[in-house]
Amino acid sequence: MGPLHFSDLSLDIKRTVINFVRDHERQSDLALRNFDQHQIVRPTDLKNLCLACKELRDITTPILYRSIHLFVGGPQDLRLSAFLGASNPGVPHVREIFLRLEKMVLQDKHRHYHSDDSSEEEEVEESASIPARQAQFTVRLLLDFLPRDILDVFSWQNWEPLSVDNFLLLCNKQRSLRVLEIGPMDRPLTPVLEKFPVIFDKLTELNSIDVYPDTVDRLKASQKLLQAKPDIDHLCISTGFEYSNEDPDDLHDSSTRPGLISRTLFSHMQPFDSCKPFNLKNLDLDTIELRASPPMVIKFNVLEKLEIRNCAGAEVLFAQLSKPHLRPSKLRSLRWMDDDKSEPHSLEAFEGLLESLSGLETLHIYINRMRNLPKVTPIILHKKTLTSLSIHSQQTRDAIHTYSEEDYDKICTECSQIRQLSIMFPKTTVEHAVPSPEFLVFRSYTQKLHNLRTLNIRRWPSTRESFIGSFTRIIPVLRLYEHQLQRMTQHIFELSDMDAKENGYGLGNRSHLAVVCWGGNGKTRHDSNDKFKLKQIPFVRGWKLDPFGDKSMLAVQTIWRMVQFVEPESDILNHSLYDMHDIHQGFGL
Numbered sequence: 360m361g362p363l364h365f366s367d368l369s370l371d372i373k374r375t376v377i378n379f380v381r382d383h384e385r386q387s388d389l390a391l392r393n394f395d396q397h398q399i400v401r402p403t404d405l406k407n408l409c410l411a412c413k414e415l416r417d418i419t420t421p422i423l424y425r426s427i428h429l430f431v432g433g434p435q436d437l438r439l440s441a442f443l444g445a446s447n448p449g450v451p452h453v454r455e456i457f458l459r460l461e462k463m464v465l466q467d468k469h470r471h472y473h474s475d476d477s478s479e480e481e482e483v484e485e486s487a488s489i490p491a492r493q494a495q496f497t498v499r500l501l502l503d504f505l506p507r508d509i510l511d512v513f514s515w516q517n518w519e520p521l522s523v524d525n526f527l528l529l530c531n532k533q534r535s536l537r538v539l540e541i542g543p544m545d546r547p548l549t550p551v552l553e554k555f556p557v558i559f560d561k562l563t564e565l566n567s568i569d570v571y572p573d574t575v576d577r578l579k580a581s582q583k584l585l586q587a588k589p590d591i592d593h594l595c596i597s598t599g600f601e602y603s604n605e606d607p608d609d610l611h612d613s614s615t616r617p618g619l620i621s622r623t624l625f626s627h628m629q630p631f632d633s634c635k636p637f638n639l640k641n642l643d644l645d646t647i648e649l650r651a652s653p654p655m656v657i658k659f660n661v662l663e664k665l666e667i668r669n670c671a672g673a674e675v676l677f678a679q680l681s682k683p684h685l686r687p688s689k690l691r692s693l694r695w696m697d698d699d700k701s702e703p704h705s706l707e708a709f710e711g712l713l714e715s716l717s718g719l720e721t722l723h724i725y726i727n728r729m730r731n732l733p734k735v736t737p738i739i740l741h742k743k744t745l746t747s748l749s750i751h752s753q754q755t756r757d758a759i760h761t762y763s764e765e766d767y768d769k770i771c772t773e774c775s776q777i778r779q780l781s782i783m784f785p786k787t788t789v790e791h792a793v794p795s796p797e798f799l800v801f802r803s804y805t806q807k808l809h810n811l812r813t814l815n816i817r818r819w820p821s822t823r824e825s826f827i828g829s830f831t832r833i834i835p836v837l838r839l840y841e842h843q844l845q846r847m848t849q850h851i852f853e854l855s856d857m858d859a860k861e862n863g864y865g866l867g868n869r870s871h872l873a874v875v876c877w878g879g880n881g882k883t884r885h886d887s888n889d890k891f892k893l894k895q896i897p898f899v900r901g902w903k904l905d906p907f908g909d910k911s912m913l914a915v916q917t918i919w920r921m922v923q924f925v926e927p928e929s930d931i932l933n934h935s936l937y938d939m940h941d942i943h944q945g946f947g948l
Contacts, residue, residue: 453509456513458494510533514540521542527558538593567593570624573599573605625656662690677712681715695709722741723750735770751817762782764801771805778811785800794820814876852875878896
């Protein structure tokens with residue numbers, strides 16, 4: 360019998376080998392036991408496998424084309440015909456499409472925009488709307504040429520209106536949708552839905568609804584969708600009336616009657632006292648006042664994921680959910696983010712909710728105008744299950760809270776299962792070779808988290824004015840600052856690897872730590888007296904060769920949107936397509 364080659368293996372064995380490739384490189388036993396068809400997440404790896412041979416192409420193509428992200432309304436639209444062509448074998452395997460409007464700067468060197476002629480101003484506004492109109496035409500072509508009933512998700516991730524005609528075409532052609540969004544539209548949607556009353560009934564697989572009402576018309580359209588699909592698992596309600604021309608006085612619930620949102624969005628369920636509530640697994644509430652009692656339209660005690668963002672009066676909901684008859688005993692993920700409206704008693708009510716729950720796996724807290732951080736005791740009650748922890752609290756822009764060394768030691772000692780951590784480290788500087796003593800203590804305590812994959816240090820190391828004043832241009836300062844961050848990150852990786860070898864955990868030759876990121880999501884100031892803001896700067900593991908050919912680890916700066924392809928367990932950094940178009944290497948100026 361001759362030697363066995365890879366090409367001689369059966370198709371099933373090749374498929375299994377591909378699924379294991381990434382985990383074999385990482386030697387992660389846990390991932391080996393729980394692999395699926397999306398183990399290889401880097402598009403470049405999938406592309407190379409497609410080009411290897413026909414059989415590998417047939418295996419890899421469904422994975423490569425499953426999720427598509429497109430920027431439409433720009434020059435790249437010309438390539439869409441090649442993507443949708445009959446010769447592309449990946450089109451039938453597309454299941455998720457995420458669209459974003461391309462940002463374009465339309466300039467005409469023969470036109471003077473700063474003119475007193477009002478007609479020229481109108482032409483400028485007309486030119487600015489060209490990308491939006493082109494995008495709608497591109498979306499129409501995309502929906503026309505895609506095969507029927509293949510999509511699970513179609514997301515128009517913009518604040519720009521979507522064409523009502525395209526929305527109707529989507530519902531008619533893609534009846535296998537599992538997620539449906541009702542966002543900004545180019546004209547009223549409710550009159551059109553009244554002409555087609557059964558359009559939502561065709562979506563037999565739908566189990567997730569995201570609605571973004573900022574007008575009464577969109578509230579009514581969302582109500583028709585909720586009425587047609589009472590058995591959904593996920594519901595997201597994000598209001599935007601404060602940014603629209605419509606801002607009714609009775610928008611939110613009061614102690615005497617339901618507000619406009621409740622009595623419109625859930626009008627088919629009145630009277631609420633006797634209605635059949637939604638049995639949701641995931642609930643996401645954004646910019647909704649919660650000072651009244653929790654709405655009876657939702658069965659809270661079966662929730663598995665709960666996210667509260669910018670909701671005034673959230674302490675009332677937290678207090679109610681702490682009671683036995685409403686307590687979500689199956690809750691595994693809890694996120695509370697309040698950027699402007701955090702109330703004094705909200706933190707106490709939230710801590711009471713944490714104490715009443717058990718088995719949380721994900722806990723994210725981002726609150727402002729608070730005098731202190733959440734207490735450590737309610738957090739470590741979930742030490743056996745907690746794998747993702749993110750905490751940020753501040754009273755003013757410059758008064759950012761940091762846990763004491765004793766409290767942080769308790770978190771790292773008790774919550775040993777944490778795999779993703781985002782927290783505020785003590786102050787330090789980049790000028791000195793050795794960070795501040797407080798920073799070193801936090802760094803040493805972090806090494807107790809043997810399962811840590813992603814570390815996000817939200818506080819930027821500071822710089823002295825003399826450090827910046829020696830440069831006349833800002834770019835050299837930023838590049839030097841990046842170099843200093845790389846040096847500090849290198850030490851974090853090296854110390855983590857040394858501790859893993861000494862104590863016998865990790866991957867044998869190194870720890871599990873794969874990503875160290877500085878700063879918060881978006882642009883944040885790196886110093887209290889600085890005039891420029893920095894974007895989140897992530898570092899991942901790379902390799903370097905010395906002149907003798909020896910290989911050693913090197914912390915390498917990467918761009919934010921690529922981290923998810925290096926370490927899938929990095930969603931604590933808030934990977935979001937809403938910001939993907941603005942992300943680039945380095946700093947945002």
